Amino acid sequence: MIALESVSKRYGPKTIIHDVSFDVGQGEIVGFLGPNGAGKTTTMRMIAGYTTATSGRVTVAGLDMATQNEAAARKIGYVPEHPPLYDVLDVSMYLRFVAKVKGVRPREIAADLERVVGACRLEAVFRSEIYKLSKGYRQRLGLAQALLGKPEVLLLDEPTAGLDPGQIQETREVIRAFGEKHTVLLSTHILPEVTLICQRVAIIDQGRLLAIDSPSGLQAASEQTNSVILEATAPVDSLRQELLSIEGVNAVRVQPMPGRSSTHSADCQVDARDGIEARIARAVASRWELHRLERQQPTLENVFLRYVGAGTRARER
Amino acid sequence: MRGLLAIYQKELISYFRSPIAYFVVSVFLLGTGYFFLYNVFLTGIGTMNDTLQNMGVLLLIVVPVITMRLFSGEYTGRTIELLMTLPLKPSQIVLGKYLGATTILLLMTLATCIDLIPLYLYGTPETKTILSGYIGFVLLGMASLAIGQFFSALTQNQIVAALITVPVLLVFWFIGHLQSFQSSYALRGLLGYLSFALQFGDFIRGLVRSEAVGFYLIVTAIALTLNTSYLQWRR
Numbered sequence: 001m002i003a004l005e006s007v008s009k010r011y012g013p014k015t016i017i018h019d020v021s022f023d024v025g026q027g028e029i030v031g032f033l034g035p036n037g038a039g040k041t042t043t044m045r046m047i048a049g050y051t052t053a054t055s056g057r058v059t060v061a062g063l064d065m066a067t068q069n070e071a072a073a074r075k076i077g078y079v080p081e082h083p084p085l086y087d088v089l090d091v092s093m094y095l096r097f098v099a100k101v102k103g104v105r106p107r108e109i110a111a112d113l114e115r116v117v118g119a120c121r122l123e124a125v126f127r128s129e130i131y132k133l134s135k136g137y138r139q140r141l142g143l144a145q146a147l148l149g150k151p152e153v154l155l156l157d158e159p160t161a162g163l164d165p166g167q168i169q170e171t172r173e174v175i176r177a178f179g180e181k182h183t184v185l186l187s188t189h190i191l192p193e194v195t196l197i198c199q200r201v202a203i204i205d206q207g208r209l210l211a212i213d214s215p216s217g218l219q220a221a222s223e224q225t226n227s228v229i230l231e232a233t234a235p236v237d238s239l240r241q242e243l244l245s246i247e248g249v250n251a252v253r254v255q256p257m258p259g260r261s262s263t264h265s266a267d268c269q270v271d272a273r274d275g276i277e278a279r280i281a282r283a284v285a286s287r288w289e290l291h292r293l294e295r296q297q298p299t300l301e302n303v304f305l306r307y308v309g310a311g312t313r314a315r316e317r
Numbered sequence: 318m319r320g321l322l323a324i325y326q327k328e329l330i331s332y333f334r335s336p337i338a339y340f341v342v343s344v345f346l347l348g349t350g351y352f353f354l355y356n357v358f359l360t361g362i363g364t365m366n367d368t369l370q371n372m373g374v375l376l377l378i379v380v381p382v383i384t385m386r387l388f389s390g391e392y393t394g395r396t397i398e399l400l401m402t403l404p405l406k407p408s409q410i411v412l413g414k415y416l417g418a419t420t421i422l423l424l425m426t427l428a429t430c431i432d433l434i435p436l437y438l439y440g441t442p443e444t445k446t447i448l449s450g451y452i453g454f455v456l457l458g459m460a461s462l463a464i465g466q467f468f469s470a471l472t473q474n475q476i477v478a479a480l481i482t483v484p485v486l487l488v489f490w491f492i493g494h495l496q497s498f499q500s501s502y503a504l505r506g507l508l509g510y511l512s513f514a515l516q517f518g519d520f521i522r523g524l525v526r527s528e529a530v531g532f533y534l535i536v537t538a539i540a541l542t543l544n545t546s547y548l549q550w551r552r
Contacts (some may be wrong), residue, residue, distance in 0.1 A: 048402045073404040084399035088334045100323035101403045
């Protein structure tokens with residue numbers, strides 16, 4: 001439904017997006033993950049047709065956003081980072097305006113309004129002026145306007161920013177329900193959001209797409225440089241030497257345990273080989289007292305930091 | 318067409334839900350009322366000529382206030398992102414907004430017709446002259462609004478938009494005065510042609526020349542086209 005083919009965006013001499021390609025299929029929810037300033041919003045804007053790509057091609061439902069953006073706009077519901085609301089209007093007027101522009105038939109406008117107001121829990125503020133709304137309501141009104149006219153694709157730029165936990169839960173439900181049949185691309189820097197509702201995750205940093213995979217796929221891929229953490233009562237140097245002599249252990253960092261003079265904790269960077277924990281445990285326990293040993297499971301956070309960190313290091317070099 | 322209509326309605330609702338429209342119309346009507354009393358009752362001349370001339374000058378202040386928020390407001394409210402990603406052509410956005418502003422101008426103009434009551438009660442004014450004067454006034458207003466709207470699209474800041482519009486309108490208004498300093502016949506012709514005041518003067522005297530009508534419509538069309546192209550270019 002959404003396809004980016006080597007898309008780049010330049011503002012003057014500055015390149016904001018470098019050769020990004022990916023696609024999002026029908027009925028798929030894809031998370032767009034990146035630190036602030038990574039190019040998430042610019043990419044969303046190119047897909048939504050607010051800005052055009054300097055080079056490459058963006059298509060939505062087979063329509064080229066550079067030349068057929070008006071036709072494509074009928075298929076897209078877009079929630080920008082800052083909800084685009086008219087403070088002088090009231091909620092009902094605003095939604096009616098968007099519905100009309102989206103070409104909802106006059107007879108169907110009332111029903112469509114009722115549908116989105118129900119989905120986004122806006123009943124209580126339906127007649128309120130927009131400037132009086134709390135941040136949570138503003139955010140949800142931004143989502144409601146995007147759902148008008150039954151779009152096929154939903155683009156959400158940080159849809160849960162500024163919401164309280166209850167509202168976040170409700171918003172995720174709306175997105176998940178929509179994503180069952182339609183296509184959703186949502187940008188966020190909240191990692192649990194991605195693990196909870198997205199089938200795939202795209203990681204972007206400094207305008208470059210670093211990885212795109214399922215959350216579990218990304219975790220699995222990063223397991224190869226995973227770490228094993230242990231605590232043992234042993235002298236620092238011999239513990240380090242012993243650990244480094246084990247096949248599959250690449251690097252070791254030993255630190256004293258606070259409050260226990262002769263006990264140290266060691267963080268070993270290991271290969272993904274099976275049984276590495278057992279080998280380390282045997283080697284350490286045969287000489288000293290081993291208190292604890294565990295293999296750290298990669299959280300999406302580790303994965304994210306690893307990709308983003310690696311990208312930055314590569315460019316610095 | 319429905320998109321254009323929706324923008325137009327939204328614009329009108331916005332005008333009347335904020336104090337701007339009331340403020341602008343009140344200031345304009347107060348000014349016009351003052352000039353009318355001065356021109357008619359102090360001089361005893363029963364025509365609208367001088368009052369229409371003064372109304373034209375009042376537009377220099379009123380138009381920037383009406384137009385300054387048209388696009389600048391959309392930029393600062395970030396609603397431009399909504400407009401540009403809805404199924405709308407930039408030309409529909411530009412025209413919808415322009416028609417909204419023009420409607421305010423027409424309402425304002427219509428309200429000044431109250432001055433005609435004492436004029437017809439106590440004098441014998443020439444209806445045709447008044448009519449042509451009003452046609453000229455509306456055309457002048459339409460061209461000024463299109464210019465103001467274009468400058469509003471160029472900046473995020475409403476005040477800056479107004480501050481650019483005023484001198485530009487002033488140049489168009491007073492450019493005719495430069496005629497006296499020119500020896501070249503062609504240049505004098507051009508300056509006269511570009512002058513809002515001189516073109517408007519003909520209408521006030523009861524002359525509806527197709528050349529003058531064309532002039533105001535061309536200025537309007539150029540400003541609106543530039544406005545549309547700018548939105549397109551911004552993408």
